[in-house]
Amino acid sequence: MIVVSAASGALGRLVVARLLTRLPARRVAAAVRDPARCADLAALGVDVRRGDYDDPASLRSAFRDAERLLLISSPELAAERRTRQHLAAVEAAVAAGVQAVAYTSFLGADRDGGGMNAAHHATERAIVDSGLGYTLLRHPFYTEAFVNPGLRDAVDVGRLTDGTGGRGLNTALRADLAEAAANALTDEAHLGHGYDLTGPLWTYPQLAEALGEVTGRRVELEAGETPGPLGFLVGLARAGALERQTDDLCRLLGREPTSLR
Known part of the structure; x- marks a missing residue:
């Protein structure tokens, strides 16, 4: 089972669509704040689960049975809250027995822990330190x-x-980044790697x-x-x-x- 968090957003929906071209729907789950917004995904057979970044208990439930998790970064701009949300998601993944996480980070987050990269840097460190398998997908700005x-x-x-x-x-299209995420989620060769993605x-x-x-x-x-x-x-x-x-x-x-x- 692959779970995609924040799956109701533009990137999340593209990733789910890409996964459905290579996996049966029963092996794909969407973790979203409001499941009612994803009736279209449920109609395709995707398991739509409530997973709110501000509700750690909901994340543990949303990530159950997941072998792989795509942790799409929160749209929250305040670094402190965003970091708290991401660390809660990492802890929930560990508690749920997730084997590996792919995380949508940002270019430079491996080197820079300040400014707009503060939450990404902290999240990358938490994922690496968690013992989970991981793939770090550092995005550019969207084209x-x-x-x-x-x-x-x-x-x-x-x-x-x-x-x-x-x-x-060096921007890239969401569709390309979504395809790259789907590839990372379905190929163990990408585990343990951090990718700096540029168009x-x-x-x-x-x-x-x-x-x-x-x-x-x-x-x-x-x-x-x-x-x-x-x-x-x-x-x-x-x-x-x-x-x-x-x-x-x-x-x-x-x-x-x-x-x-």
Whole structure:
């Protein structure tokens, strides 16, 4: 049995769907805060269980009979609460007799225990120290944060604002990361490894070119500030913080990750 935590989210649902292409539904369980939100998964034969990161007893019940657990990181942004939630999940996995955990961490969490990586770093240490088998899947930012429906506006006006200064971005699609997680969960060769997952490096000039190719309309690039939450990520890119590259995602997928185009 493989249990996927936080399975009602976008990534969790993609992982469950991928697992169902290679395992019978009776061998897949979804641990979610609100099972009523996952009637569609239950209709496919997936065992939908209540597993709330803030309720350790529910996690122990949700993880029962699991040989493998995918611990998808909590959406909680406060590091202290997020750490508490993750450590409760690790303890529940041990108590439930789970054999191995795959954890969706973040790039750099093995080296950096501060800032946005504080909870990831603490969780990685707890998993390694727990005695459980493990695979650490360190994610980049999602490509979908940048390649989103808002790009239609850029096509309509013929201009794309670039606040990155032309620096590269190593993002990856959720679908690729979900497939990599499913591969890690179903192949013991990945136990004991930490993977730094990056997609193919791309730039805003390449994005503008790809938009023009796909739509048949010219899209000019202009320098400027990116408003809203995306501005923070663009700022990281401008500082060169998103240019790290590895072949780990390619290795886990057994193919090249999805290209920008």
